[in-house]
Amino acid sequence: xxxxxxxxxMAEMFxxxxxxITAGTARADIAAWDSLGQLIxxxxxxxxxxxxxxxxxxxxxxxxxxxxxxxARHERLQG
Amino acid sequence: xxAGERSFxxxxxxxxVVTGASSGLGRACAGVLSEHGARILxxxxxxxxxxATQRGLSGEGHEILVLDLNHLDRIGPEIARVAGQxxxxxxxxxAAGVVETRPLSVTTSDxxxxxxxxxxxxxxxxxxxxxxxxxMDQDGGSLVFLSSIYGRxxxxxxxxxxxxxxxxxxxxxxxxxxxxxxxxxxxxxxPGLVLTPMTDSALGTLSREHVAAIEQKHPLGLGTPxxxxxxxxxxxxxxTAWITGIDLVVDxxxxxx
Numbered sequence: 235x236x237x238x239x240x241x242x243x244m245a246e247m248f249x250x251x252x253x254x255i256t257a258g259t260a261r262a263d264i265a266a267w268d269s270l271g272q273l274i275x276x277x278x279x280x281x282x283x284x285x286x287x288x289x290x291x292x293x294x295x296x297x298x299x300x301x302x303x304x305x306a307r308h309e310r311l312q313g
Numbered sequence: 314x315x316a317g318e319r320s321f322x323x324x325x326x327x328x329x330v331v332t333g334a335s336s337g338l339g340r341a342c343a344g345v346l347s348e349h350g351a352r353i354l355x356x357x358x359x360x361x362x363x364x365a366t367q368r369g370l371s372g373e374g375h376e377i378l379v380l381d382l383n384h385l386d387r388i389g390p391e392i393a394r395v396a397g398q399x400x401x402x403x404x405x406x407x408a409a410g411v412v413e414t415r416p417l418s419v420t421t422s423d424x425x426x427x428x429x430x431x432x433x434x435x436x437x438x439x440x441x442x443x444x445x446x447x448x449m450d451q452d453g454g455s456l457v458f459l460s461s462i463y464g465r466x467x468x469x470x471x472x473x474x475x476x477x478x479x480x481x482x483x484x485x486x487x488x489x490x491x492x493x494x495x496x497x498x499x500x501x502x503x504p505g506l507v508l509t510p511m512t513d514s515a516l517g518t519l520s521r522e523h524v525a526a527i528e529q530k531h532p533l534g535l536g537t538p539x540x541x542x543x544x545x546x547x548x549x550x551x552x553t554a555w556i557t558g559i560d561l562v563v564d565x566x567x568x569x570x
Binding site for chain 2: 248249250251265266270
């Protein structure tokens with residue numbers, strides 16, 4: 235998955251228009267990324283990428299870049 | 314209708330998705346909602362009967378979506394596609410339903426699954442599709458699901474149907490809690506026996522004595538689709554903005570006994 239594709243994936247997941255989410259978008263600026271949004275993200279990372287986050291990792295996510303970093307760390311991101 | 318009543322229930326062109334819109338409760342709900350200024354997205358399997366419903370609606374801006382709700386994976390993409398064309402959705406009235414009246418001994422899992430798919434799972438898929446932030450009106454909305462009095466009281470021959478309808482009312486309560494923060498209301502209606510093509514078909518499998526016994530359990534007699542449609546109109550109306558998570562019984566007194 236490219237970074238551009240990952241941004242589209244996150245926009246779809248959080249029900250935002252595609253252009254609304256960039257690497258620099260903060261969690262606080264995404265309405266659906268609340269406590270339930272955390273569960274959506276956790277479930278999506280597990281089901282689609284086989285990435286299981288610890289509670290500490292999940293709680294530390296504060297931006298779209300943080301999610302991209304996790305994808306990269308698990309070798310799910312190219313370019 | 315007085316001006317006061319009109320303003321209380323006016324939908325002001327808001328778009329409401331109505332399933333089962335080809336006949337029965339869905340058609341009645343679409344009709345009464347259109348009379349109060351809603352635009353309707355009519356969902357059903359048969360283009361000809363949907364078109365007949367559409368011709369009977371008041372006002373303009375109504376659309377048809379031919380969709381078999383048994384195909385659960387098509388619901389989200391189709392709702393998103395149509396919403397992209399006609400605008401954001403305010404409401405949902407899930408009136409489509411399946412009933413198979415059978416004694417327990419022949420209530421096989423595939424029979425139950427068939428009812429579960431349309432009565433419950435399609436409803437949840439519809440809620441997921443309609444309540445998306447990029448689909449629903451940004452001011453919130455209202456979802457109504459047709460449950461049944463048989464989800465509350467037992468009756469011979471309806472084990473599967475009762476299970477699906479009880480599950481609908483239970484799911485409605487949790488959806489109501491989850492979506493409240495976005496001003497999206499979720500409610501159920503539990504009708505008693507209403508004469509529709511679906512119930513006509515179900516009653517046709519029963520003896521005359523059995524049908525008479527069912528009728529006698531409704532102190533106000535059997536219901537009409539309009540009786541239920543007016544309840545849906547009330548719950549869907551923007552004016553009932555503080556009602557969520559309820560299961561409104563509309564049963565002619567059946568369950569008061």
